Each structure stands twice: as structure tokens, then as C-alpha cells.
Amino acid sequence: MNYFVETIGWIGAVLIVGAYGLNITGRLKSSSAIYIISNLLGGIFFTVNTLVHHAYPSMIVNIIWVLIAIGALLKKDKHV
Numbered sequence: 001m002n003y004f005v006e007t008i009g010w011i012g013a014v015l016i017v018g019a020y021g022l023n024i025t026g027r028l029k030s031s032s033a034i035y036i037i038s039n040l041l042g043g044i045f046f047t048v049n050t051l052v053h054h055a056y057p058s059m060i061v062n063i064i065w066v067l068i069a070i071g072a073l074l075k076k077d078k079h080v
């Protein structure tokens with residue numbers, strides 16, 4: 001279980017930082033589904049990792065991160 005939690009934590013980090021890096025360099029728009037889904041999954045993975053490690057402030061930040069991504073996806077679907 002611990003190996004799984006650590007693995008998804010690192011995957012979450014790669015998803016969020018990778019999407020941000022691609023956005024900053026102009027390779028990925030912040031309104032793109034890939035960017036938003038990367039942040040959504042990264043936030044979920046971080047939430048699980050921080051919950052297991054009892055890092056509650058980080059967990060709350062990641063829950064908010066996930067809610068923002070869900071809101072962006074719902075907003076995106078309304079504009080299509």
C-alpha cells in the first residue's frame with residue numbers, strides 16, 4: 001500500500017508540474033482539456049498521498065485544486 005501511495009504521489013507531481021511547465025512555455029493552453037484533466041488527476045493523487053501521510057493542510061489545498069479543475073471542466077463543457 002505504501003509503495004502505491006508514494007507512486008501516485010509522484011505521478012500527481014509530474015502531472016501538475018508537467019502541465020504547468022507546458023503551459024508556461026506556450027505548448028499547452030490552460031483552457032485545454034489535457035491541462036485541466038492533468039491538474040484534476042494530479043490533485044486527486046496528491047490528496048490521497050497527503051491523506052495517508054496526515055498532511056492535512058496540503059490535503060485541503062489539493063481538494064480545492066481538484067474542485068477548481070472540476071469547475072473548469074464543467075465550464076468548458078458548457079462552452080462547447
